Amino acid sequence: MEVQTWTLLIVGITFLLYIIVAIWARAGSTKEFYVAGGGVSPLANGMATAADWMSAASYLSMAGLISFMGYGGSQYLMGWTGGYVLLALMLAPYLRKFGKFTVPDFIGERYYSSQARLVALICAIFVSFTYVVGQMKGVGVAFARFLEVPFTTGILIGIGIVFFYAVLGGMKGITYTQVAQYCVLIFAFTVPAIFISLQMVGNPIPQIGMGGTLENGTYLLEKLDQLHTDLGFAAYTSMGMNDRVNLFFITAALMFGTAGLPHVIVRFFTVPKVRDARKSAGYALLFIALLYTTAPAVAAFARTNLIQTVSDKEYAEMPAWFTKWETAELLKFEDKNGDGRIQYLADASKNELVIDRDIMVLANPEIANLPSWVIALVVAGGLAAALSTAAGLLLVIATSVSHDLLKNYLKPNISERGELIAARIAIAVAVIGAGLAGMNPPGFVAEVVALAFGLAASSFFPAIILGIFDKRMNKEGAITGMIVGILFTTFYIIYFKPQLGGPGLPENYWFGIKPEGIGTLGMFLNLIVALVVSRMTAPPPEKVQQIVEDIRIPRGAGGAVDH
Amino acid sequence: MSNKSLQLYWKKNLRYLLILLSIWFFVSYGCGILFAEYLNQFSLGGFPLGFWFAQQGSIYVFVILIFVYVYLMNQLDKEFDVNED
Numbered sequence A: 001m002e003v004q005t006w007t008l009l010i011v012g013i014t015f016l017l018y019i020i021v022a023i024w025a026r027a028g029s030t031k032e033f034y035v036a037g038g039g040v041s042p043l044a045n046g047m048a049t050a051a052d053w054m055s056a057a058s059y060l061s062m063a064g065l066i067s068f069m070g071y072g073g074s075q076y077l078m079g080w081t082g083g084y085v086l087l088a089l090m091l092a093p094y095l096r097k098f099g100k101f102t103v104p105d106f107i108g109e110r111y112y113s114s115q116a117r118l119v120a121l122i123c124a125i126f127v128s129f130t131y132v133v134g135q136m137k138g139v140g141v142a143f144a145r146f147l148e149v150p151f152t153t154g155i156l157i158g159i160g161i162v163f164f165y166a167v168l169g170g171m172k173g174i175t176y177t178q179v180a181q182y183c184v185l186i187f188a189f190t191v192p193a194i195f196i197s198l199q200m201v202g203n204p205i206p207q208i209g210m211g212g213t214l215e216n217g218t219y220l221l222e223k224l225d226q227l228h229t230d231l232g233f234a235a236y237t238s239m240g241m242n243d244r245v246n247l248f249f250i251t252a253a254l255m256f257g258t259a260g261l262p263h264v265i266v267r268f269f270t271v272p273k274v275r276d277a278r279k280s281a282g283y284a285l286l287f288i289a290l291l292y293t294t295a296p297a298v299a300a301f302a303r304t305n306l307i308q309t310v311s312d313k314e315y316a317e318m319p320a321w322f323t324k325w326e327t328a329e330l331l332k333f334e335d336k337n338g339d340g341r342i343q344y345l346a347d348a349s350k351n352e353l354v355i356d357r358d359i360m361v362l363a364n365p366e367i368a369n370l371p372s373w374v375i376a377l378v379v380a381g382g383l384a385a386a387l388s389t390a391a392g393l394l395l396v397i398a399t400s401v402s403h404d405l406l407k408n409y410l411k412p413n414i415s416e417r418g419e420l421i422a423a424r425i426a427i428a429v430a431v432i433g434a435g436l437a438g439m440n441p442p443g444f445v446a447e448v449v450a451l452a453f454g455l456a457a458s459s460f461f462p463a464i465i466l467g468i469f470d471k472r473m474n475k476e477g478a479i480t481g482m483i484v485g486i487l488f489t490t491f492y493i494i495y496f497k498p499q500l501g502g503p504g505l506p507e508n509y510w511f512g513i514k515p516e517g518i519g520t521l522g523m524f525l526n527l528i529v530a531l532v533v534s535r536m537t538a539p540p541p542e543k544v545q546q547i548v549e550d551i552r553i554p555r556g557a558g559g560a561v562d563h
Numbered sequence B: 001m002s003n004k005s006l007q008l009y010w011k012k013n014l015r016y017l018l019i020l021l022s023i024w025f026f027v028s029y030g031c032g033i034l035f036a037e038y039l040n041q042f043s044l045g046g047f048p049l050g051f052w053f054a055q056q057g058s059i060y061v062f063v064i065l066i067f068v069y070v071y072l073m074n075q076l077d078k079e080f081d082v083n084e085d
Helices: A003-024 A030-038 A042-053 A056-098 A103-110 A114-146 A151-201 A220-230 A244-260 A262-269 A274-310 A320-327 A359-367 A372-410 A416-439 A445-469 A475-496 A515-536 A542-551 B003-034 B049-079
Strands: A331-333 A353-355
Touching: A003 A151, A003 A372, A030 A151, A030 A262, A030 A372, A030 A416, A042 A151, A042 A262, A042 A274, A042 A372, A056 A103, A056 A114, A056 A244, A056 A262, A056 A274, A056 A359, A056 A372, A056 A445, A056 A542, A056 B003, A056 B049, A103 A114, A103 A262, A103 A372, A103 A445, A103 A542, A114 A151, A114 A262, A114 A372, A114 A416, A114 A445, A114 A475, A151 A274, A151 A359, A151 A372, A151 A416, A220 A274, A244 A262, A244 A445, A244 A515, A244 B003, A262 A274, A262 A372, A262 A445, A274 A359, A274 B049, A320 A331, A320 A359, A359 A372, A372 A416, A445 A475, A445 A515, A445 A542, A475 A515, B003 B049
Parallel strands: none
Antiparallel strands: A331 A353
């Protein structure tokens, strides 16, 4: 069968699976809609969290980025996993004990202030919306390229699917669909990696194969370093050209950002007990680590394969995939010296081949000559990654509107049924809004994602941590801290991002920190300001100090309760 | 639960956090970034050591840290009789 037929078949089967799961797990109450009834097992929640967390970017773009960045790519690997240690140790158990539905719930109550709740609410919506637009765009691109439908139709199919199970099932439907999506995406990611690892180093485990030896006895990574230096690139495994300050700051911003993202935090409200919240974070990271330790292996294999296939070879003898990606304009060859061979070099004036980093995961099975069903599987995996993340984010937006804004702010005496209808309408509007924005994305989506992480790191993370670990923290401290953190981070990013219209030049970076890493500094600023201000103002009321005492011990965590 | 034993429970919890988070910092920011160049002189099979920590080792350690924390806290909850069943 052709790749096209396989793709239709496999994508069709997986979509059918998601729909069946969604019908089986539809939500009947607000509690089921917001936190899946608080009865999800830690293992299932771990898988759902992993699928929720791993977006189209993790799945499709990350290995490609690492492939081109070498050592520098480590910032994504450590940054997007290390945050789970913070979540498990410092946030998840306490927030589960607190037992409400959302992050603004916690901020509003711990800081006994509806302004604090509002600030948290706006951040939650902003962060989730910027994120979800990128996912919808990813869905459109994947459909467009592989089913050869127009980009717009691709997005419409995506909207239709997410709309169906998110509106019907709420958190409950989303959680169980995400379990299915995790299985699809991890299978689809590891199968080609295993094939390629066997092919190149004869070891079925890519994580080990990456450090294995090629047929002629040299280590794969040594060979890759050699290829790199021969072509004028910095050695793949050396930190050399990467600057250490930014590696440090960007890794930290991604870690603290992860631990502060509302759609991740809310997952820990769905398990029955505090103990389960801790364990669930462990499972989540384990499932994420399966992909995140495979990705660097895929990156190294793909890089080696690519260079060996194209470097200094006759252009006329290139395999079929080369021409295919050339047609899609994701590969560009220009024979500068007219010798008919491809010179792929670090020196831009002599380099003849430009490769789009995003094609690495998709093209990898073809470069390695794998059967066509494997290629189809990779597409289904990419769609699973994008859809699961989109659904999780949309739920946060809907909950923020129906629960935090409507129920706790505008119309406190709304009935359970009314709130459930409002939540469904909110999610429907959010799906369509995100789809429309994804069809016509502002060119700066990628840039805004840096802002999302920066904001989560510099606003939510310190406010929640201080709320748990510093009993003396009061609303004056927390609110001032959040505002200082948000404003500082936002202005720095906008000022230094030319794509956002900022006039700043790289040579004026503070301490040389790139905008992607500034959230780390914003977070420390928030912490310091909050601590200083809180010590100069009155301590929080007795009742609030009691809440803090209470969330520190596990016993007595009931289901997530409404107020 | 008395106030005093609550304080002791919390203090032990904080001590676990301090130890586990130091390891967290050491493997990622330490071995993976700050001393990576130095560690790259050594190798682990076909991996330069610093590179291995940055792209593999730190992630394995993160997973282990969480499960160690789960185990320690479950023991501590029982010891102080604040467990949930």
